[in-house]
Amino acid sequence: MTSTLNPAGGASAPPAGLPPARRSSIRAAQTRRKWYEIIGLTTPAVIVYVMFVLVPMGFAVYYSLFRWRGVGPPTEYVGFDNYVLAFQDPIFLDALRNNAIIVVGSLIVQGPIALAVALLLNRRFRGRAVFRLLVFVPYVLAEVTVGIMWKLLLTGGGTVDALLKEIGLGGLVQAWLADLDVVIWTMLFVLTWKYVGFAIILLLAGLSNVPHELTEAAAIDGASWWQTQRHVTLPLLGPTIRIWMFLSMIGSLQVFDVIWVTSAPAVRSLGASATMATYMVDNGFFARLWGYGNAVAVILFVISFIAAVLFQRFLLRRDVEGAITGRTN
Amino acid sequence: MAMKRRAGAVLALFVTSALLVAGCNGGDGEAQSEQELYKNPVTLTWWHNASQDGPGKTYWEKVAKDFSALHPTVTIQIEAIETNQLQRTRLPAALLTSDPPDIFQAWGGGEMREQVEADYLKDITEQVKTEVENIGSAAEIWQVDGKQYGLPFRMGxxxxxxxxxxxxxxxxxxxxxxxxxxxxxxxxxxxxxxxxxxxxxxxxxxxxxxxxxxxxxxxxxxxxxxxxxxxxxxxxxxxxxxxxxxxxxxxxxxxxxxxxxxxxxxxxxxxxxxxxxxxxxxxxxxxxxxxxxxxxxxxxxxxxxxxxxxxxxxxxxxxxxxxxxGGGDGFSCAKNAPAECVEFLKYLVSPEVQKGYAETGTGLPVTKGAEAGITDPALKSILEATAGATYVQLxxxxxxxxxxxxxxxxxxxxxxxxxxxxxxxxxxxxxxxxx
CATH class of the missing domain: 3.40.190.10 (Periplasmic binding protein-like II)
Structure with a gap:
């Protein structure tokens, strides 16, 4: 009975005491069924994956080799010219730099904040649920909503400026969205505000997996709350932190909507707030350089891919070992 | 797990290209000769940029309905798309397929030149001679090498x-x-x-x-x-x-x-x-x-x-x-759009439709005789200045x-x-x- 209830395991032995012929036919039927299940369950996903991921990727690489403005089929093959052009464009290099600022900035700003808040919210106190909800709200809001909201708040002489003046910090007021040297830090602030809630929720989930017995044991041994966090909780939170870092990094490399909505097109095109993704759309669609835009898309993909693989290889390996290599057979 | 996450990332990245691929489906628009006009039922798809609720959008709905009432064989399907989306993504992608919209917004100039070179647009020079004469020099913006590929409805x-x-x-x-x-x-x-x-x-x-x-x-x-x-x-x-x-x-x-x-x-x-x-x-x-x-x-x-x-x-x-x-907004017919498309274009620039357009206050009409619809003094002074301009550069x-x-x-x-x-x-x- 157990074997029939265990389709995923598949290879478990048939009940003993049957003649060998019967036994092998059961085995064959099980193998067949295993394959039907695999095919039946994965086909829809594979079709979607191939249609909407692999095929478009192939097209993107193909189109990126043409000088093509999206009028008529691509005919003018230019090899890797579009790639060379991208790396010669100072605005694209600005976009790369901005992405780097966002990747690194998100990790070093959001990480400590999220950790501190998660540790706090993990303790029992009145109104904890309300706090958890509040912290998570910005993440649930749509990117465009967040972008428009901050654009209005940060506009010259707007709410943020007025508030700063009100509390006596008028000297700190900047042209948040108009000063070309300031705007990328403003973007980093908005992104942090938007995504730190996600890091907190992730870490809270990780914290709930830390066995109570361990912290209890530490407490019995005379460890202070701080020592318990430092030597028991944090090490056990490692896998969660690394997963969050991975998601944050990939998200930062591909960030588009918040930047697109919050910062003005002029500020983007001057390189002050452009990211690879906004640069791709500005050039691909607005300058109607479809071949070039595809080349930028491929560059963005390759950079994200390499970053993902390196991260996987060096930091994530022990966390995902089982999940990737599998435990069966 | 990790594979799936990466797949998601990749998916987000290539939505652009995916849309292109997904947009490629068949269905040839068959061309009809002029003799057959209004004989067979046709459906015209019309893409314009008056996407926000307001007098502009309502007016185009009314115009389409009026035209269908005049010519019961013609059904007009409207799709109102925000300008940037329409001009930068939707229209170029649709024109690459074999099934573009029949009548769509056109701004003239370099973009129209490229569209003509790619053989996307219907040459309407012969059919719209009267209309072009009535519109005057503004119609030149929708010409490429002396041939008419669209008609304006707004110009200023x-x-x-x-x-x-x-x-x-x-x-x-x-x-x-x-x-x-x-x-x-x-x-x-x-x-x-x-x-x-x-x-x-x-x-x-x-x-x-x-x-x-x-x-x-x-x-x-x-x-x-x-x-x-x-x-x-x-x-x-x-x-x-x-x-x-x-x-x-x-x-x-x-x-x-x-x-x-x-x-x-x-x-x-x-x-x-x-x-x-x-x-x-x-x-x-x-x-x-x-x-x-x-x-x-x-x-x-x-x-x-x-x-x-x-x-x-x-x-x-x-x-x-x-x-x-200056500049304006116009409409063009796709190369293989039915002949009724050109009739609809002509209807759009007819004095009564243009007068109604002027009354919406969303822009200046192009057809002579529609000026009566303008009441705002600022718009009136633009109209005078346009008439007095020796040359209008797009x-x-x-x-x-x-x-x-x-x-x-x-x-x-x-x-x-x-x-x-x-x-x-x-x-x-x-x-x-x-x-």
């Missing part, structure tokens, strides 16, 4: 919208007719603590239009006409335009932080500043009457103080002082096509930001022409 020249009350308070008695007088006006307005000119440089094109006007004043009509076709920008007048612009920016006529100010649609935009009495002037096209009203807290007050004058001339410059920049970014246009606008914005030069505008345009 650009000028300076201003606050009459502020001008009076500053002691400016008549609207400036030369740039020297404009500079005087700027000084006087500053003296009464008013932002002289609102500028939506954040959206790039509102800033770029200042350069276009300097180019129009610095370059001869011949040079501009030639540049639109050959995309050659060797004439020194293009550098001169940037130098004049730089001098003008040097007088600080704009509100602070203009580099991030949007052009229209919200109270913090340049439109909002003018509409709510926080700035005295704005350079903008004929549609501004409608967009200012959207941004105004008190539309009645706006109506009272709003005035319009043509872009001032520059003494001693090579350009024609009576030439003006917006340069439209005329030169998106690629050169975009590079040009970016380089002009850099001058506004203080880190670009007049020479860089020209070299950016030249580089883009090769891209």
């Amino acid at each position: 020249i650009e000028g300076i919208w201003y606050n009459k009350d502020m001008f009076a308070r500053a002691g400016i008695t008549t609207p400036p007719t030369t740039f020297d007088e404009l500079n005087d006006a700027v000084t006087k307005l500053k003296a009464i603590n008013v932002v002289p000119i609102a500028l939506g440089a954040g959206d790039k094109w509102p800033a770029a239009h200042w350069w276009y006007n300097f180019a129009l004043r610095a370059c001869s009509v011949e040079t501009l006409k030639k540049a639109s076709v050959d995309l050659v920008f060797d004439d020194p007048c293009f550098v001169k335009a940037g130098e004049d612009l730089k001098t003008f920016i040097g007088t600080n006529p704009f509100q602070p932080n203009f580099i991030a100010t949007p052009g229209q649609n919200d109270p913090t935009s340049a439109n909002g500043l003018v509409a709510n009495g926080k700035a005295a002037m704005e350079l903008m096209g004929d549609w501004n009457r409608g967009t200012l009203e959207t941004a105004a807290e008190d539309p009645e007050a706006l109506k009272k103080f709003l005035g319009w004058f043509p872009v001032p001339a520059i003494a001693g410059s090579a350009g024609d002082p009576k030439a003006a920049l 917006w340069l970014d439209t005329a030169f096509g998106s690629t050169v246009g975009n590079a040009m606008n970016d380089a002009i914005v850099a001058i506004f930001a203080g880190n670009g030069t007049p020479e860089q505008v020209v070299s950016a345009m030249k580089a883009a022409a090769k891209k």
